[in-house]
Structure formats: structure tokens, C-alpha cells
Amino acid sequence: MSTKISAWPAATPMWVDLGVEDPEAAKAFYSGLFGWEYLSGGEDSGGYLLAHMGGRAVAGIGSKQDPAAPNVWTTYLASDDVDVTAKKVVASGGQVIAPPFDVMDSGRMALAADCAGAVFGIWQAGNHIGAERVNEHGALCWNELHTRDDVAARSFYTDVFDVSFQDIDPDGAAYATISRPLDGREVGGVLPDTEAATGYWMTWFASDNVHRTALRAVELGATLVQPVAESPLGRTAIVQAPQGETFGIIDAPRTSD
Secondary structure (H helix, E strand, O other): OOOOOOOOOOOEEEEEHHHHOOHHHHHHHHHHHOOOOOEOOOOOOOOOOOEEEEOOOEEHHHHHHHHOOOOOOEEEEEEOOOHHHHHHHHHOOOOOEEEEEEEEEOOOEEEEOOOOOEEEEEEOOOOOOOOOEEEEEEEEEEEEEEEEOOOOOOOOHHHHHHEEEOOOOOOOOOOOEEOOOOOOOOOEEEOOOOOOOOEEEEEEEEEEEOOHHHHHHHHOEEEEEEEEEEEOOOOEEEEEOOOEEEEEOOOOOOOOO
């Protein structure tokens, strides 16, 4: 288990939230799957919900703003100055979808797309730092960029967030980890994906038993896009929830912040 009480360092994937047609149905699904409990984001939050475990925030759920948009989990990257980061997004070939704005006293945010179209959020912490529990059952443990052009993506995220990359495949770029600038810690991954038309960020939640969690997801109405399989980092599966959003589950090693 890992608990976080201060703002995440810049470039860290530090929050995920889900936009769906039916937040109430999503609440029931994730409560049944991970045991999440929920608190309101406040009167001015538009019904946004904070999912909690053990009294600490792990994810958000809300109504999607664009009815035509797919139901997705959005990854947020930490920033010390959202306005500066948004300008770097544009200068590096990306797009700012929602310009920087204040979210009450919780923080300041923007929505952006990278040079290949992968959408992500940018978060500057106020009272809300993002995920307060990570690397345990039902909590965020990894975020992974799928992209058709990993060379361009590496250049983009290096320019915008000053991250670095480490190839895992000794022969080249089959997979790379993303390291944040503050301390070089690996905080995410990049996977070349020829089937990703515009690219996307995949959310991974930890599980204390991937087989059991996958079976429970199916019982709750989900389907398995990728069945339970072994990987160098443990068992994994990819789940498509009843409203169509996908996420990974992995028996990840427990680490500290």
C-alpha cells in the first residue's frame, strides 16, 4: 500500500476519472468490483464523485461533457503550472481541448491531446492532490500511453514535461518506461500500438488476485478484452466495463511513492 498526502511531482500520472452516460451505474459497477465508496465533489462540481478507499481518494466518476464522446478513463499528469504546460502542448504539436480553468479550490486543470491525438488531463493541485492511495487492490498503479508513433510521442512528452524514457526491449522500442524529471522515477509506459488510430492513455488498477477480479468483473456485466495472462510484471487482464470504458488490472508489486 502507498498513501500520498502532498502534491505529486510534475509529470506524474496522478489521477484518473471516468466520464460516462450513467454515473450511478458506474458507481455500482466499481463498488462491486473494488469496494469503492463515494463522496460528492461539491455543490458546484456538476455531480462529480470522488471514489474513496479507506477514506482516501482513488479516482473520479462523472457525466461526460460531450454526449457523442466515448466513455473513457482519462489520465491526468501533474503540473506545477497548468498555464505554462498548456502553452508547451501547443508549441510541441499538440492541442488544448479545454483551456486552463480553476476547479473551485481543488486545483487548476486543462484537457489536451498529444501530437498523435491521445487525450490527457493536466492538473495543478490545490486542495485536491489527486490519488491519495496507489499500488494496492482497487487503486491506480500504472498509466500507459498507446500510440501509433512512439518516436513522435517521446519527443512531445519530453518537450512538454521534461520526461525521459528507458527501453525495456533490448532490441529497441517494443516498450519504454517514462521517468519524471524530479527524481528519475519510472511513472508510466509507452507502447507502440498500430491499432490505436489516435492514441490513448490506458489506466491500470492493482488487484490482489487478477483471476478473481476478472471473474467478478464479468459477473458484474463486463467483458474481457484481454483474458488473464502472465507478464513480466505479474498477471494482467484488460476489462471492458458495461458502459464500454476499458481499463487494465494487474497484480503489480507494491512500491512506495
